[in-house]
Amino acid sequence: MLRPEVLILSNRHDYASDYICSQLWEQGIPYLRLNTDDMPEMELCLYPTEPRLEGVVSGLEFCIDSALRSVYFRCPVFLREMPGIALPAHDQMVRSQWASFVRNLTVFQEALWVNHPGKTYLSENKALQLLEARKAGLTVPRSIVTNSTKKVTTEFAGESRVMLKSLDTLLVRQGDVEAFAYAVPWNLSELAKETMSAAPATVQPYFEPKVDWRVTVVGKKLFAVKILKDEKGVSGDWRLEKDRVRFVPSNLPAPVSSACLRLTKQLGLIFGAIDLVEVGGEFVFLEINPTGEWAWLVEQAGLPIDREIAKILRQGEL
Structure with missing residues (x-):
């Protein structure tokens, strides 16, 4: 029976979790990945007061107990999917109850969560982000x-x-x-x-001209890239040009780096994907995403974000 030290809560299409699984496998760390979209086909039993989670996944028996060091949480805190037609009552029940089941795994309080669902929920609020960013020492736009x-x-x-x-x-x-x-x-x-x-x-x-930056914070480390098209900044939302831009690893000024780390800590996060714009030499905070994507930066910018996340999960502490 598998007693995982790391639990990954994700979905079957999450590319970032694939990277983490690969890193943990290479390091010989016992881990278990539970995809929320596969849970109705699993056999799971949670004992809340111990706490302990037993189950069978694809014929593999497992028991999650005090051996659990950390949890990599890649699930939405609440459902945002917009079905084209109203779901049958049974399907609505299934979706809501499994989503709640995942949130209730926070009974594993001794494990390190990256990130904790409660902190994720609060940190997704854009107005709160702006307030905390200003407190952390970042320049924020008039909003x-x-x-x-x-x-x-x-x-x-x-x-x-x-x-x-x-x-x-x-x-x-x-x-x-x-x-x-x-x-x-x-x-x-x-x-x-x-x-x-x-x-x-x-x-x-509306900032123009500007250069977009993506800053990925993992624990006490920070990975920053400039986003350039034809060696210049991108007008408007750079995501509309994602196939035509380059992600260039670059160093932020020390005060800005420190403020990004401070913001992440203030929000109770271990991981955060921060968007900044550089305007006339000044760095302006736009937002932070506690479940932001990062896998493409491993491939396109050569940043070892996967190794850093896996290291924290392996250690179970910062």
Whole structure:
């Protein structure tokens, strides 16, 4: 029977977890990966007060108990999927109860969580991120969260353009197509003719020219890259140009690096993917993602993020 020292909570399509599994396998660390989309086919039994989790996965019997050092948590804290049609009552029940089951694995309080679901939930709030980033010593953009077009035009009077951002990851379904919303630049004169009353959004200045940075914090280490297209910064949201940009490993100024590490610690996170923009030599905080993607940086920028995460999971401490 397997007694894993590391538990990975993920889904079958998570590329980042594949990297971590590979690292743990190479180092001979007993681990178990439980994919949430496969759980209905598993046999699982949780004993909350011990705590202990027993189960069978693909014929493999396991027992998770006091030997568990760490948990790599790569699951959404709440469901964001937008099904095209209403799910049958049975399917709704299955999805909600398994999602709760995963959250209830926090009974393993002695294990190191990367990141803990509770801290992940709080840290995904964009307004809280901005407040904590300012406390950590980072420069933050002038920001309002509103559903009032009038407030936007008043607060940003004098600006020609602003950036509109969703408050949470925005997934919508149109027919058979699932759409993902990026940050959208708006001319202020055009926005004045529209209405934002249906839902709130975050509004910030439009930075141009600028250079985007992705900063990945893992424990006490930091990995930073500049994002360049044709050796220049990318206008608007760089994710729309992801196949045409380069990720260049670079060093941040020491005060900015220290502030990024401080922010992650303030939020109670061990891992954080931070987006910054460099404008006129100044680094401005945009957001931090406690479950952000990083696997492509291993391939395209040669950053050993997988090894650093695996090391922390192996040690069970920072």
